[in-house]
Amino acid sequence: MFNRVVFFLTVAVLAANLSLCEFVKTWDKSYFASKEAVNWTNAKQACRDAGLELASVLTEKEKTSLEKFIEKNKITPTDKWTGYWLSGIRHRNGTFFWDSTGTQIGEAVTNWQLGEPSNGYHREHCVELKLVDVELGWNDYFCDENRRYICQNIRKEGPHGQDLPDYRFLTENNTLGTIDYSYDDYPLIE
Ligand SMILES: *[C@@H]1O[C@H](CO)[C@@H](O)[C@H](O)[C@H]1NC(C)=O
Ligand SMILES: *[C@@H]1O[C@H](CO)[C@@H](O)[C@H](O)[C@H]1NC(C)=O
Numbered sequence: 001m002f003n004r005v006v007f008f009l010t011v012a013v014l015a016a017n018l019s020l021c022e023f024v025k026t027w028d029k030s031y032f033a034s035k036e037a038v039n040w041t042n043a044k045q046a047c048r049d050a051g052l053e054l055a056s057v058l059t060e061k062e063k064t065s066l067e068k069f070i071e072k073n074k075i076t077p078t079d080k081w082t083g084y085w086l087s088g089i090r091h092r093n094g095t096f097f098w099d100s101t102g103t104q105i106g107e108a109v110t111n112w113q114l115g116e117p118s119n120g121y122h123r124e125h126c127v128e129l130k131l132v133d134v135e136l137g138w139n140d141y142f143c144d145e146n147r148r149y150i151c152q153n154i155r156k157e158g159p160h161g162q163d164l165p166d167y168r169f170l171t172e173n174n175t176l177g178t179i180d181y182s183y184d185d186y187p188l189i190e
């Protein structure tokens with residue numbers, strides 16, 4: 001209990017000093033949803049500045065926890081075209097990794113929306129959690145666009161990701177790892 005109080009206070013104090021970061025609700029697993037929408041890089045930094053990390057989903061249990069957090073706090077995006085940044089990014093070689101843990105996406109649990117990742121314009125390299133109809137799931141989206149974001153407490157037990165030497169590739173074209181969906185089947189997918 002003591003630890004948790006200290007933790008929340010620390011986050012509150014740090015968050016208060018951040019113009020980019022306005023955390024709303026907390027829940028048992030310590031997720032935080034921002035109210036402000038920023039690009040992926042700034043979202044990552046805002047979580048870090050608060051002593052947290054962008055959320056990642058490594059297990060089925062974590063997928064459920066995150067869904068519960070969103071439902072319980074009624075923060076589900078209502079506009080089907082908006083979501084929340086998670087820590088996932090498409091690396092240069094086309095493989096998606098959780099940046100905050102350095103683990104490949106989809107190893108134990110996968111949750112892509114139908115027809116995703118679509119890599120629109122070959123420039124959708126960041127992962128958002130998005131609502132389509134009633135289903136929450138992952139979508140690849142343009143890293144330089146603004147989204148709200150979800151931070152989580154850093155896993156004590158790890159794994160912990162290392163920062164890459166540079167992240168410029170996030171806004172560069174990349175055709176690697178693009179699944180060849182028929183655009184006739186999914187004409188409106190971003
Ligand atoms: C893709 O690149 C990452 C480093 O960015 C590396 O760890 C991974 O093994 C590579 N995967 C493939 C299939 O080459
Ligand atoms: C990236 O792709 C867009 C459209 O898909 C194109 O307009 C642009 O020239 C490309 N940029 C590079 C550096 O290839």
Ligand SMILES: *[C@@H]1O[C@H](CO)[C@@H](O)[C@H](O)[C@H]1NC(C)=O
Nearest residue numbers: 039040041042143144170171
């Ligand atoms: C996000 O915006 C910052 C400036 O606020 C910029 O330095 C950074 O490159 C941007 N990131 C992306 C992915 O566009």
